[in-house]
Amino acid sequence: MTDQDRSAPVRRARTADTHATMNTKTDCPPAGTAPRRGARLTRTLLACVLAAAPLFASASPSGTRQDMPGLADTPGSRNTTVSKPLANVKFQTENGLAVLDSAILLKAYYYAYAGVPVDYSAVLTANTDNIVKPVPVKPTAADKAAIDRLVQEAKAHPDILIKADDIALDAYDRKTGAFEVVNRLFIDGGRFYFDNSPFHYTYSNPASYRILPCTDAKTIAAIDSAVARYVHFSMDMEVRFLRPDTKEKSLSFELRKVRLKDEIGNTLVTLAKP
Secondary structure: OOHHHHHOOOOOOOOOOOOOOOOOOOOOOOOOOOOOOOOOOOOOOOOEOOOOOOOOOOOOOOOOOOOOOOOOOOOOOOOOOOOOOHHHOOOOEEOOEEEOOOHHHHHHHHHHHOOOOOOHHHHHOOOOOOOOOOOOOOOOHHHHHHHHHHHHHHHHOOEEEEEEEEEOEOOOEOOOOEEEEOOHHHOOOOEEOOOOOOOEEEEOOHHHHOEEEOOOHHHHHHHHHHHHOOOOEEEEEEEEEEEEEOOOOEEEEEEEEEEEEOOOOOEEEEEEOO
16 A cells, blocks of 8 residues: 555445545555456455354445545444544453454554553544644643553553454355455555554454355355355454554554454354464
8 A cells, every 4th residue: 555545536335346445555456446356356254154144134235434534444344433533432342352443542552562652642633644734633631541541451452353344255266165355455565544644553464364265055155146246244353462663653463363244243254363
């Protein structure tokens, strides 16, 4: 995702090409705009688990929120507003994992592990890499106290849950027995962020989750049908903090487990690496 990608227009998500084109930080093609090969879709899958309920709620495309500057690069959930103000940011956990869903939380994690003093204004000021720089937000005493609490929570929760929408896949490859993720979610060198600020994160092992094995015939048929009809998936990604990069204002996360889900939240595929 290069700096020139930052000016790329936002495209409507969940079209035949899938995913919204967002501001990016590497030379990778914009998230979810990877070229389609044949019937390929851009959605992420992993080890196969047959859902108990109907596999897909709808065959018609649905839109991803366009008020999320870093959605495709985050990746983020369409049910989350990543630019929400500090007063609306809550540190939440699911099954012991901290839910990372906003720019402020990402910055709190950075200052929790970077070993540098907290820049409260940087935490509160969004979109700092825009051509027209925003007016820095001056933190109040209450703001500082709230940010300090988030930083302490981050220090206590190195295991993190990241949720993503608009996961797209290639059609099932019977030679490999797997689906391939074709957007840049698990591409080497991908840098992900929420608010177009310098703060971002990377995955240390994305290639391990690019190929999603599946052997259950019913699940394969259902997913292939969805791929052909442009029905997209969501994904829960469990990661663990590894190390900071203070020069790049970046955090490195290790992917531990991913769960591919249908549009109503049923788990279809799970992949975990030791």
